[in-house]
Amino acid sequence: MELFVDDVDVSVDFYCDVLGFEVDRRAEDYVSLRRGQVVLGLGPVAKLPEQAEGRGFTRQRLTGGKGAGVEIVLEVDGLDELRALYERCQQRAAISEEWGLRPWGLHDFRLADPDGYYLRITHSDSAAQGR
Template sequence: MTLRLELFVDDVNVSLSFYRDVLGFELIGENASYKSLQYEQSRIAVQDIRTLEPGHPLAEAGKRGLGVEIVLEVGDVTSLHQRVQAQWAQSTELKRQPWGLKDFRMTDPDGYYWRISERRR
């Protein structure tokens, strides 16, 4: 079983730049309004929100991703945190959590909330 997230965004190219250049995802497929990306075994896609059918629940106005925390587990969270901090102001400091793992939090250009965590051993 695999899980892939599809995030509906205002500007596909801005999102592509963020996920590729800031977080290090690799572009693996695309068309004009849809980009598929991969980071190790994790896959996401970004799609222009205007492509949704009228009346689609995700097309309604409101905060994107409300009630969801997207967690990306990586092998070297310290290096990724340094990379993100150098390019993206909307990220927190790296912190060891009470459950023992180090992580940091951030929002993407569309307000999706991410927790970037070291992998559980």
């Protein structure tokens, strides 16, 4: 998955310092981050064309809410890791929806990244212990 962001350095700081990603590789206008099996690309909105024909990404298209209508779900390995990440996020980010047990049997919480991409942090069903 690749997210187009306003400031790549701010986003790298958020994903690394808050969510525990690590820089996998970095180029002048692109950063690849990794956390376990999740790979996330970050590219600057500024590299996109101002406007274009068709449905591709453009700067004009991203002037509205980035990721509107999309929830990015990140799974961690278990409740202990989820709880630790939640506590870390409480100190460093604005939580949109507090930790809770959902009707589908998993715990999660939600927050937005610096560009407004909406993230749900949860644990895998195979690690659903202590429900």
